[in-house]
Amino acid sequence: MLRLNLRGAGPSRSVCSQHYYAGRSQDFRALLSLLPAELTYDGLLAVGYSLGGAMLLKYLGEEGAASPLAAAATVSAPIDLAVTCRHMMRLRNWVYHHYILGLMKVEATGTGAVISAAERAAIIGARTVWDYDDVFIAPRYGFASAEDYYERCRPTRFLAGIGIPTLILDALDDREADVVARQILRSGSSVGANYRAVCRSRSKADFIAKLGVVIEEVDETLFWLELLVDTNILTAKKLSKLMDEANQLTAIFVASRETLRNGRS
Secondary structure (H helix, E strand, O other): OOOOOOOOOHHHHHHOOOOOOOOOHHHHHHHHHHOOHHHHOOOOEEEEEHHHHHHHHHHHHHHHHHOOOOEEEEEOOOOOHHHHHHHHOOHHHHHHHHHHHHHHHHHHHOOOOOOOHHHHHHHHHOOOHHHHHHHHHHHHOOOOOHHHHHHHHOHHHOHHHOOOOEEEEOHHHOOOHHHHHHHHHHHHHHHHHHHHHHHOOOOHHHHHHHHHHHHHHHHHHHHHHHHHHHOOOOOHHHHHHHHHHHHHHHHHHHHHHHHHHOOOO
């Protein structure tokens, strides 16, 4: 068994001048090419966790059936980077978001990292993971922005190209799936409950604020529906009507909020 630290993460920080990111599949590819025959004689299996899982899925999609791996699995991999980041930045996830951002800053600026003074300042000044990726990872590694980085490296772009047996394990696949199901039920039903509160708003500002909550709940519901499709739990055909409705509601609510903000009510 071999354990691979992402470049610059944990104990590898002091011996790596560069930094990890979800698209850095070339590191894993290089490692596989360096493994001695006595370690690969009986075949290779790979397991990736969290961002490492996202990188593994990207690699598998790029390699297709040519991958030297016999099979692979990922655990809690962010398969849609932008959606995952947006949800991580929600107020209710503040504790974890604050923790992981702090850890990323420590790793990015630690002993061994080769960064400019401007990059160091940008890293330290980042207030969210999205900011960190936008001001540091994206320009450093050839992306136009964090959004461009997320779009080009999201695992969902590469899943169709995977040519070996691969298990993508997320909350909907384990024994705690009922917890996630309750989350879908909660966010979906909260749309109506919170819209009722919108209709009882006492001012324009109150209306806009409460409508923002409705938009967040619709978006969260859509996230979980998309996850069901991306992980092959349910087909897009079965969920198409629900997803279309969620997208339509989002468009309506966002348009209403913008109309009020621009004073066209």
